[in-house]
Amino acid sequence: MTPPGTIAFHSPFIPPEWIAAHGLQPSRPMPSPAGVREAEGRCPYAAAFAAGVESGDAVAAVFAVTCDQMRRSAEDGDREGAGRFLFHVPSTWQTPAAHRYYRAELRRLGRFLERVGGRAPEPGRLASEMERFERLRERLAGLRDGMTSRAHAELTARFHAAGELPEADGDGSGNSRGGIPLLLLGSPLRTCDLGLLDAIDRAGGRVILDATESGEREWPRRFDRRRLGSDPLDELADAYFGHIPAVFRRPNTALFDWLAEARRTLPFRGTVLVTHPWCDLWRAELPRVRAVLDSPVLAVDLAGDGVPDGSWATRVQALLEMSA
Ligand code: SF4
Secondary structure, three states, rough: OOOOOOEEOOOOOOOOOHHHHHOEEEOOOOOOOOOOOOOOOOHHHEEEEEEHHHHHHOOOOEEEEOOOOHHHHOOOOOOOOOOEEEEOOOOOOHHHHHHHHHHHHHHHHHHHHEEEEEOOOOOOHHHHHHHHHHHHHHHHHHHHOOOOOHHHHHHHHHHHHOOOOOOOOOOOOOOOOOOOEEEEEEEOHHHOOOHHHHHHOOOOEEEEEEEOOOOHHHHHOOOOHHHHHHHHHHHHHHHHHHOOOOOOOOOOHHHHHHHHHHHHOOOOEEEEEOOOOOOOHHHOOOHHHHHOOOOOOEEEEOOOOOOHHHHHHHHHHHHHHHHH
């Protein structure tokens, strides 16, 4: 059951810390395709998120309109009582004006949160939520090694949906799992896409970093404790807007700098790049992703609901053979 005062949102750049600081419950669910009518030209992830908002009981939903698909989905539905907030994130990022714009959007979101039942953050509340979320993110990242790719993705989804982690998780052994290390990159995942991770695990692979839009690449940088004390909202804005290498940014050089750095510093031997149908943002970047990574890349089309796991197995196996 959804806790009272739940605000549904999705990434990118909507900080759960800001929602929690207003005394509301941030919830970034992994959407399910159940009941979603797939339509030509429509991103299934955006459609599933909008459908979840429509059928769920969150008091309000925040849509980051960083792509046409999400903008269109924000206009879906008419459930009475559900407030909708369109959060505008500039695609440019190299000017002080873009950073000011993002901070102004956070303040505008704050006023909306007060209108739907929240209250202005008390002194120290935002900083303590930032520290709490950061601790949880670090704990979650530390659990990956002892878990299957799917189990860690499910735990990440639970964390994003509830803003908390169960006390004990992982397989309890603390042992590193074997398997050929892979990078997972691209569009955000829905519940029905997790079968791909089963296919990776079964074929002898291992996701060592989830760099999809529902994974760790969309987390903020570590917070600066000094700035947390002096101006937490400014620090929050910089950690998110100033540092997340998202695909929609223009120019999106930060994404490719991030990929080049990941290639240098992480031991993955191949990459699975997932895209939803109609996601031009990610599809357009496939040649550059291949060029920067200079290692085997499997491009997977998350082609709607009901894709049998077996349809991924052969292609994943071929990637692992190339990456071994
Ligand atoms: S997967 Fe692509 S089209 Fe869908 S919401 Fe994300 S950026 Fe937009």
